[in-house]
Amino acid sequence: MCGIVGAVSTRNIVPVLVEGLKRLEYRGYDSCGVAVHQGGELRRTRSTSRVAELDTQIAQDGVQGGTGIAHTRWATHGAPAVHNAHPHFSGKRIGLVHNGIIENHDELRAELQNKGYVFESQTDTEVIAHLVHQLYDGDLFDAVQRATTRLKGAYAIAVFCRDEPHRVVGAREGSPLVLGVGQGETFLASDAMALAGVTDQIVYLEEGDVVDLQLGKHWITARQADGSFERVQREVRTVHAHTGAAELGPYQHYMQKEIFEQPRAIADTLESVAGIMPELFGDGAHQVFKDIDRVLILACGTSYYSGSTAKYWLESIAGIPCSVEIASEYRYRDSVPDPRTLVVTISQSGETADTIAALKHARGLGMAHTLTICNVATSAMVRECKLNFLTHAGVEIGVASTKAFTTQLVALFLLTLTLAQSRGKLTDAQEAAHIKALRHLPAAVQAVLALEPQVIAWAGEFARKENALFLGRGMHYPIALEGALKLKEISYIHAEAYPAGELKHGPLALVTSAMPVVTIAPNDALLEKLKSNLQEVRARGGELYVFADSDTEIKSEPGVQVIRMPEHYGALSPILHVVPLQLLAYHTACARGTDVDKPRNLAKSVTVE
Template sequence: MCGIVGGIAERHLAAVLIEGLKKLEYRGYDSAGVALLENGQIARAREAGKVALLEASVKISKIDGSIGIAHTRWATHGKPTQDNAHPHMSGDVAVVHNGIIENYQELKAELEQAGYVFLSQTDSEVVAHLVHQALQQQNNLLKAVQAIVPRLHGAYALGIIDANHPDELIAVRQGSPLVLGLGIGENFIGSDQLALLPVTNRFIYLEEGDIVRLTRSDIEIYHQGELVSRAVNELDISVSSSDKGGFKHYMLKEIYEQPDAIQHTLSVGLDHDQLKDDFLSSGNAVLPAIQHVQIIACGTSYHAGMVAKYWCEQLIGLSCQVEIASEFRYRSPVVLNNTLFIYISQSGETADTLAALRDIDKRAAAAQKNIVSLALCNVPTSSLVRETDLHLLTQAGPEIGVASTKAFTTQLAALMLLVLKLGKINGTLDDAQEQELVQALWQTPKIINQCLALDKDIEAMSRQFVEKRHTLFLGRGTQYPIALEGALKLKEISYIHAEGYAAGELKHGPLALVDNDMPVVVLAANDFMLDKLKSNMQEVQARGGELFVFADEHSGIANSDRQHVVYIPTANAWIAPIVYSVPVQLLSYHVAVLRGTDVDQPRNLAKSVTVE
């Protein structure tokens, strides 16, 4: 969601902060701003629109300083206008804020009664006025912030500077991620370490409730009023890993990175034709007691969980439920004993998923239920990884495009590894099955490379979608979640309304939508559901629908007048969902490019959803 960058240094920081904001553009935003302190005054620049507009404004105004905060905003309260852009100011105080202040209306009414005038429609402005008000009682910026934080309800990360305290920057983490970057004679804050990689590779990951005072030479971290220490982590990661590498868009680059990303993820758990002895060994003591699996996730990660449900129940006979985090956490769920809760999140900071984890932990403790929590995540330093009993890390590397691609397919690969582990532990997966699936997994990167070689064919197919307004995606069995994912990708980046359906549901409603102007995308893997799927395709054709089919090369599905086929290399039926994810990604990508949309930063969306 919103992005924060801030720093205090001996050098001028305008260019550093702007560059940090550019690194955060992948998160999604609609306005940007910066505030810098120099010669006893705070100068501020804000623009609705892209960071490039802010950069131009800063150059024209020539504002700079050695202490500053910067922000990209994704609107939650108030339209994306200059007045609503961060930083917000109250007197000599400037504030940037990620998250939502849930009780801001109550606080705003109180502040207005005290004489404060609000210039924005945001919830964030109350923080600036509260800090300003607290400073009238005590001229200590840290203590002023510590005094007002208990009054803020919700999830937030804050960066705060004050012209009367020119040698310190205050930061707060409560429910929204924030990281510290350590330098020599300079220190930084950021909502994502990627923003700070150009200046440091040494980071401290703040914990819930941490309040920090940064100076040029020191960092003080307070938790519940007490001075605490946090571990310093050094990252071996290249800044260039977030560059486009010659591709037109990050999304296309990340689609093409999938064979390597999947290979790296598989290497975590596989050794030749079997699972590694030490794979997820931290779970050896607790996983044998598991009788149920509950997967909780949002968006694309939820679709990955849906595929894993088929695998858990059909391959290893373990009951599995999958639920959207934002629904699960609000329906007073029944916590069953001996359940493995799997929380899936690319960033590990998804607000609803984290809230579900914390709620379930409380419920299980109150009911004295034996549960195990496992994070399936792409970020080893994330809150989700730190707060779960076990974790399984995907090896996707940084994913910049808002529409997830390699994070999704590596989640699928990691989930299959987990299913193999559970099957081996509970004795429902024999050696022959294990070897068959492991060999199929190792073949996946090769098959995906063959799918990428079909890019031109898929691009040609995509031209027939450019003028369309609606699309259906159909799949059966494990291809049904991929149909949902394909529809999500198309709507995310091309803005075409698209829906995914289990093909057997056509006659229960969706057939009413089919006409000669409705493209229907079909995922036809060569599995035991193929004949049923062919019957569903006949239903579409009988209503004048036009079919666009990604079909196994041995499926027997042929091109015809209104049936356009791209043949996909044969893959093991259990692994096919990973393979068929790639052509629907490419289809969505090419349609979006032809329609001229912003592929990497689609409107109204954000990469890391850190608010409800």
């Protein structure tokens, strides 16, 4: 959950490193730093401020050089403080940045302390720097290879040495790292986006790879099962990173921009969908879909809620049993594997460590049919799964996911229709109706976005609260969960979500006039039940904020505020109803003055377990 940039060049590379950090800051912003080879020594500048402030500090310190490494951090070991910020040095010889968690750091720390190494931080990263230093014998590449064989856990590292001024060595295991090939210069980064405008020639390093960067050349070795390393060739791909997508334009925050990009993101995701067919999910999907009897969805956070919504679709429309598991829990319990299961992973980045680990665990149990729904074509998740569907949400910078979530739902609905067709449960007329509804979805979302002024009025009330309840029923219960998550992520208001029928089983004890209750009220089969739940809240003096379809006959009155949705949208209603919840969270956070795009303690891409 940290961002890495490194470079070997003949020019002053510091501006490239800093610009890369700015593009990766969504991955972590507890602290940041840059180190370069300058005047025969290693020099660094570190800060617990944001990258913009680091840039100013670098200029004041006069840090510049052609070989360097840089890092923006999300803290795992050690509080956000300058002495815990990367890059970490071992003596004045080795400099290193790291993304991941080293599980055997205590054992290595004790070993290195016994050899005289003094630790200046509480991080697991400093252990790697001292280990490389201890193994260094004039060849940095060899020292890093040997060091990686001692590490247990997940890591992406970039290392350089005072004694080798035109060399950076990188390695990865469980955390993403890419190599950028330029004209007479080479680069490392956590994400190709960090190198946009510098090079579009990208190599995606694989698990166990160690890469040697020098002026205008590189080579890669892969760790073998016996711990040895063999030289390998990795494909150099042309990757056009979306630099324009990272510009705010007229918006105040990236989250606001991304909320309003949802009609376009949905349209882009549907652009290549002419009809329902297995080939939407890759070659061989037709046979895979014939060979399965059930679906297992593995995901975390917002992606887990999209999977929970899809469970309702898959079971009601496709008639196929579906279970949804939190990826971080799935591989640590005894489960009953079934080889006729389609294992579906969902991830915006495609690098979510827990989800990748859960996928590998499922495969290890004999479930070989795998499919991922992901927003990044070059991600580890796409490479790990046999089948995939790429959402086209574009770059999402805000930590609180919005357009990635709605495009995931679109993809999952397409999967539902495809499985229904494979199982003989989708007529031509039904397919045509669903395709028509999907095609209209961008316009329908645009109409919901027009409700923003009404939502802003509510946000002023919510900004003064410290707790909130969210209620939904059926396939809108996961949407209530997502709404509560958004509110707590960026406004720091404690929010919980419940199936509305569960109110009387405990949560009703919390309801007072100080506890706003947000309710999703579509005109579906559960509407009358939901109205009874709303009366339970009103009878206890609770304040209701209801997002209601126009024909629900729920009216505004004292204690009940209603925002009417433009239209009822049937099975796709969850996609529409989540949009005003995103807006409510966003404007509440703005009213409270929180850092919307970079909420405290959180990072965008969760690449550590």
